[in-house]
Amino acid sequence: MRGVVVLGATGSIGRTTLEVADELGVAVVGLAAASFSADLFDLWKKHPDSRCVVADPERGEAGIFGDLQPEVGRDAVADLARMSDCLVINGVVGFAGLRATLAALEAGNRLGLANKESFVAGGELVNAMSGNADGMVIPVDSEHSAIFQCLLGESRAMVESLVLTASGGPFRGMSKVDLAGVTPAQALRHPNWEMGRRITIDSATLMNKGMEVIEAHYLFGMPYDQIEVVVHPQSVVHSMVRFRDGALKAHLGDTTMHHPIRYAFTYPDRARGASLRLPDLTLEFEEPDRDAFPALDLAYHVGRSGGTAPAVFNAADEVLVAAFLEERIGFTDIVSGVEATLEACETTDVTSIEGVIDADRQARAFASEVVLGRAGKVG
Ligand code: MG
Secondary structure (H helix, E strand, C coil), X not given: CCEEEEECCCCHHHHHHHHHHHHHCCCXXXXXXXXXXHHHHHHHHHCCXXXXXXCCCCCCCHHHHCCCCCEXXXXXHHHXXXXXXXXXXXXXXXXXXXXXXXXXXXXXXXXXXXXXXXXXXXXXXXXXXXHHCCCEXXXXXXXXXXXXXXXXXXXXXXXXXXXXXXXXCCXXXXXXXXXXXXXXXXXCCCCCCCCCHHHHHHHHHCHXXXXXXXXXXXXXXXXXXXXXXXXXXXXXXXXXXXXXXXXXXXXXXXXCCHHHHHHHHHCCCCCCCCCXXXXXXXXXXXXXXXXXXXXHHHXXXXXXXXXXXXXXXXXXXXXXXXXXXXXXXXXXXXXXXXXXXXXXXXXXXXXXXXXXXXXXXXXXXXXXXXXXXXXXXXX
């Protein structure tokens, strides 16, 4: 392998990926970020032989880079993902990551996929591409990496169900009424994981877990009634697989993204690392509160509907989470706004990326209306 291409290099996944590359002595051959920033420029100076791309040249100050200008545009990001014989870590936030995912797989690269929207919005396209090309997906989501590892050496016919664990987020135990008044600052305080802002809010609504159910469906080809969610506040068990004979295989580890990212680099081998001290652990499990956190059942419904419904679900959530972070809507308006968008937008079968982009665009437009209070249930 020639090296690693890091998409979303300045984000939380990107940063960790660069640490892992450093630790394993893997060359960094590509860096991409959404906007011009001093952080990206610093990374490029640290890896001067890499290609550097800014996806959206309208964002940030090009001047930061002085005479040394990076490549720009989404085509350049896809082009970076196509560099031959590379590990591509896709840590892009949101729907924008789908094109790079398809490009990396088409080029036959190993893809460490942290961009769950690739599967949520474009699962059918991603699976069609991995079926036809030499590229391979290694999940870089702690739950899916855990399931991927539990499934090694097992036949799918022996699997009873996949069990995704959920921390329950910062609002576990709260009622629907209490949740209406929570602030972005409270929602950004995740008990176990340090993550980007969108995914932290999605963890608080359980929207993230809902998306992970859809991600698991496409990634492991498992029907929705064979995907379970259990709340596990300690986040030590990253996920489990239940087998036909009643055996449960679990993957336990620290709550750090270093593990799944390192595994995407080394698979099928493993690097050396520290392990948990078992006597220090207490493990608890409980049912998710589906009434206080309706995002979970909504995700199952959307997943079963299929077609462009998950793309609409994801796009609406991106818009509504951004509005919540700007304090323009309340916390519970996120999920009710997503629901209103799903009711309003017509969904179709997925036949091309253009169709998905179109569904995404319509959903964003409607969700923005919801935010403005001009449509839907949010006032
Ligand atoms: Mg996860």
